[in-house]
Amino acid sequence: MSTYRGTNGSSTAVQRPPATNGASGTKSGGLIPTNSVATKDGVVKTRIDPTLSVSDVIKQLCVNLQMKEPSTNFALRDEADELVTNDNLRKMIKSKAKLKLVNSPAIEAAEIAEKLIQRDAPTFRLTLFSLQKFIREEQFANEFLKRDGVRMLIDVITVSHGNTLAYALTAMQNLMDLEYGWSGLDSAFIFKVVQILASPQSLINVCRPATAILKRLVEADPASAPGPLMASSSRNPPPPPPGSVYRYGFDVVFEQMRKEQGLLETVVNRLGTADTALALNSVMLINSLLAHATDTWWETFIAKLERLNTRKAVIRLMSSHTVEDLTSCVLDFQGNMARVTYRKKTTLVEPEVEEAHSAALDYIWTNSGLQEERAGDGEAIKWRKLGFDSENLSHEFGEVGVLGLDCLRHFVQSDPDFFSKVAREQTSRPPERRCPLAKASNEVVELLSEYWAVLAPGYATSPVFQPFFLNFYKVHALATNFFLRMWNESGAALDDFTRVVALVRSQVKVALRQENVRPWHEMEQDFVDCEYRAVRDRQMKELEEEDDLLSKVPVRNLRTKLYKESKEFVRQQRIHCLLQGAWFMNAVPVATPTARRPTRPWRFMRLDNGLKYLHYVDSQVKFPVRNGLEDLPERIDLSLIAEIATGNCAQPSNTTRDDLSPHSPLAASPLSFSLLTQEGSIADQIAPDMSRWADWTDGLNMLRRDSGHVASQETADFIQALTEIGLKIKLLDLSGDKVEIPSGLIAGPPPTNSDFFFSDLYDPQ
Structure with missing residues (x-):
């Protein structure tokens, strides 16, 4: 590893022998790019061996720069303050990122924790502002948790207001993206968040993270704990292990919501706000409540939503100017209401009981x-x-x-x-x-x-x-x-x-x-x-x-059964496509075409077997990608995705499409989709064809905690076609045997006593 120090324009050299595998070249024989590293004493130019770990890179930098403090006290960040890790080191080297030698996450966590305790007014708000950014990093979060950081944040949230409260809530929201460390949040904290959200005086930047926190708590029920793909369908999940964050859920949150009568009304009213992010968070919270509502409070909650005309508010949202950013969530609400309607249809009317x-x-x-009136027999x-x-x-x-x-x-x-x-x-x-x-x-x-x-x-x-x-x-x-x-x-x-x-x-x-x-x-x-x-x-x-046959009740019931099987088959198929991976063109959002132009035109993405991350690699050309994740150094955390927006991106003007039909760079491609977080888009892609677009947009929607819809007509038609084909095959079996299908079956009278038993069916063959 070679390091060159420059101060005020001078350039004196401090050199080490070449690193293994070539300090001046990579394994493939190409030159290693030169990165600049800013320190408190100036800027140095260095060539970093991409085969080294980040800790080894920092250790050699400290030796070359004759740092007196141990290397464990330092970390590397880029200009945007992104922490350099073993996962993104190669990307930083290739892009010749300008790096900074800064305090390690452990040192940062200790300093921020100390400032939170002291609450020095001039720097307190700046400390919280930094915390909401750093806490997304797992290394920092772990160190912050060791210092009882969750309790500190709760204390700040309890007594703060305005922007200070907004920063603290956002830090808590970002911390809760982790699946550990916040299992100690109690009912008092949940009620405090409910009160904050219910207050009409709360600022928009306060309401956004407060809504997201409640949503995360609703989704953190035992049935949603990580595990097999279909584990969440269990109605009686095992109790969460000690320390698990999956110990909350609908009942825990709704108990606190009921104490603040105006909360749901306020959330529904915010569906009509001009702030798209707040409307997005509000409809996402309603969706999570609908998706996770338990039998205990289901009827009470649904009745409350109906009284507040929530459906009408969402219908207005469908025609608003912000609908493009909210399409996925509105469709989720539509899917949730379909489930509510189905449940009502299958719930018995019992006037003697209810x-x-x-x-x-x-x-x-x-x-x-x-x-x-009374008949003759009374x-x-x-x-x-x-x-x-x-x-x-x-x-x-x-x-x-x-x-x-x-x-x-x-x-x-x-x-x-x-x-x-x-x-x-x-x-x-x-x-x-x-x-x-x-x-x-x-x-x-x-x-x-x-x-x-x-x-x-x-x-x-x-x-x-x-x-x-x-x-x-x-x-x-x-x-x-x-x-x-x-x-x-x-x-x-x-x-x-x-x-x-x-x-x-x-x-x-x-x-x-x-x-x-x-x-x-x-x-x-x-x-x-x-x-x-x-x-x-x-x-x-x-x-x-x-055919009159199709309208008979037994046939309609058969269609219902086949419909369930078809949609589950399609769901598994879509997710399987994500596990296989595919190439996409990197695109730019039509709304902000100059915000972020891709440096490489192609991206290969693949879902990991744990269904938690999308791993990817950007490239100048398509190449054969091996099985597994070895060729895919970057990844996207699926838990951060709040929306899968479609039809809102265009091909960059400086790229040539070799297998996609050409169109104006400013015209949105119908094959485009974006993965949106609370902060903005983290991926803008164009699929090679409609089938690939349908597989991925629907598959990604089905993986979300609050998913409830499909995005493509192709998937909808596929499910319907499978249902109808299955129905016709079944009916052919019956018609071939000349079986008469009745319009309905009438149950006979019940037994007069209990002196009977059900015999096993006996097949003499």
């Missing part, structure tokens, strides 16, 4: 204006007057669950007078001519659930915004009114119920088409103004091309 169910039914009956006739087949409401709502009950209640609530008028009008007709109003409402719920694929609790497959879906109750009211109108205009009788359902199904497909681009009033007009004859003619044409 007070909320009983109250909703009382509201519906009271507003109907009908009177309960049996009550009540709900049958509203169109149900029996008085057993748990059975009547069996297929649509609480979702059906909520939809009927909202239908009544939207216009109580109209509901009462319709209910009384139907009872005035002969029994065979009455429209079964409640039964029609439930059937509309089924049709909408089928249309929006509310078939499984997994991630939603729509890659586009669905504002009509988020207005599920309003669409249900429109479609139910349409059902009533078709019933009346067609002069239907009870035997025609299935025929009217088919008409409504046909109109639902037409009215809800292209909901990501069509305005609400056009959809509403389709339901309100369309005439019976036009709907009937279109539906007859559809029947010529459609």
